[in-house]
Amino acid sequence: MFNAVMDAPFGKVGIRIEGNAVREIVYLPDSVRNVEPDSPLAKEAVEQIERYFERASATFDLPLANVGSAFQRRVWQAISDIPPGIVRTYGQVAKQIGSAPRAVGQACGANYFPLVIPCHRVVASGGIGGFANHDDDGYFRKVKRWLLAHEGVPYA
Numbered sequence: 001m002f003n004a005v006m007d008a009p010f011g012k013v014g015i016r017i018e019g020n021a022v023r024e025i026v027y028l029p030d031s032v033r034n035v036e037p038d039s040p041l042a043k044e045a046v047e048q049i050e051r052y053f054e055r056a057s058a059t060f061d062l063p064l065a066n067v068g069s070a071f072q073r074r075v076w077q078a079i080s081d082i083p084p085g086i087v088r089t090y091g092q093v094a095k096q097i098g099s100a101p102r103a104v105g106q107a108c109g110a111n112y113f114p115l116v117i118p119c120h121r122v123v124a125s126g127g128i129g130g131f132a133n134h135d136d137d138g139y140f141r142k143v144k145r146w147l148l149a150h151e152g153v154p155y156a
Contacts, residue, residue, distance in 0.1 A: 002026075003042040005035040009053060010146045011139070013115070015045045021065040024112045025049075027132065027143050049115055056084045056151040060116040067112050071099070075107035082121045084151045089125045109133035120147040 002014040005028065012028040015037075022045055037043035044062065051058040068076065078093050090101035090108075097104075108119040109132060120143075123129045131144040148154070 002035050003039060004037040004046050005032055006046050006049065007034065008049075009150075010143045013049055015042055015049075017041050017045075018065055021063040022113065022116070023065045023067070025114055025116065027114065027140065029139060052115060053150075062116060064113055064116065068107075068110060071103070072107040072110055075099070075104055076111060076113075076117045076119075079108070079111075079119055079122060080117050082118060084118075084121075085153060087121050087123045087148070087153055090122055090129065091125055093122055105130065115147075118147075120144045121151075121153075 003017040004015040006013050006015070008027075010027070011030050012032045012034070014026040014028050014032070015022065016024040016026070017039055020041065022041065025045070037046050041063070048058070048060050048062060052060070074097050075093065078097050082088055090104045094101045094104045104122070108122050109130070111117050111119045111132075114120070114132065120131065128141065128144060128148075130141070132140045
């Protein structure tokens with residue numbers, strides 16, 4: 001169950017709340033029904049995501065659940081520092097935190113908070129790369145392309 005499901009330019013976004021924190025943000029297909037926010041925090045999350053869809057430079061200020069391993073949180077912090085309209089490769093992020101590109105890619109795929117932690121800004125050295133643990137050219141890669149184009153970074 002989601003505490004909110006909202007329209008997005010590429011489908012839907014589902015939001016899960018746990019206590020006083022956002023527990024998860026999920027990309028969903030158009031076929032999922034909208035759910036009105038059922039709490040003040042779910043409403044705030046929807047409003048902040050809508051602001052991002054209107055203006056790519058919008059920032060997020062949401063309390064996020066303490067999830068993921070210490071390594072994943074290090075990767076997510078490095079990704080959070082990438083500004084809109086800029087991309088880094090998995091290798092660049094790996095070098096920054098002293099790790100390996102594949103491990104960075106796995107941490108990106110495990111991101112519980114897409115949009116807020118902008119893993120779409122991390123790409124492969126030879127192209128767009130995978131997204132949300134999907135390497136095929138389906139729905140998730142289309143979401144990544146839309147997000148990058150929204151921020152002014154075209155990827156075919």
